Amino acid sequence: MRLTMYTDFSLRVLLYIGTKEQEQLSTIQEISTSYNISKNHLMKVTHELGKEGFIETVRGRGGGIRLAKPPEEINIGAVVKKMEDDFHLVECFSAEGNTCPIAPVCGLKGVLAQALKAYLDVLSGYTLADLLMNKQGLRMLLQVDNKANT
Template structure:
């Protein structure tokens, strides 16, 4: 299973904000610099995180974003389910686009379905707080640098 870049960036934003003091505001620009990724990508992702209630946005001069709730209240499995478009591991998982002739009798769909459920179950056992056990090391690695070019 591979998560989309959108979900990856969602988790990165949450980790960045979780590594900061809960009340401290961060900007999309500083997050983009810290991860060396496109500000435009992060703007779209942060908008969706805000709509989902994971982050708060403070507008205006001196504004920015921060976590909307404590890290222990943010379930990683829920974030991934919310941010992913679909979990169609193979063609037959998508009834609208399935043209596989053996789909009605294939045993692979059941096996992959069980594997997907196990994957999501494990992710659901963790919160953002669990991923911040090394908060001080994260803070050190996420210091925005100078003259960094986005990788994407």
């Protein structure tokens, strides 16, 4: 199983923002620079994260983005489920695109469905706070300026 870059970038944005104090703002530019990721990609990701209620945006001069709720309330499984566009591990997971001739009797679909559920269950057992246990190390590696800029 593999996450899309979109979901990967979403999790990275949350980690970056999570290293700052709750009221501090981050900019797409600083996140882009820290991760060496396209600013355009991050604009799409942050728009969706905002729409889903994981982050909030502050417009205008001196604006930016910050977590919409405490890291303890941001479930990693929920983020992945919202940001991934599908979980069709194999063709038969998609009713409209399934042309596999053995689908009606194949046992593989059930095994893969069970594996996917276990994968999502593990992710759902963690919050952003769990991933931020070493905030200082993350700040250092990402060169996060933790000075108040609200």
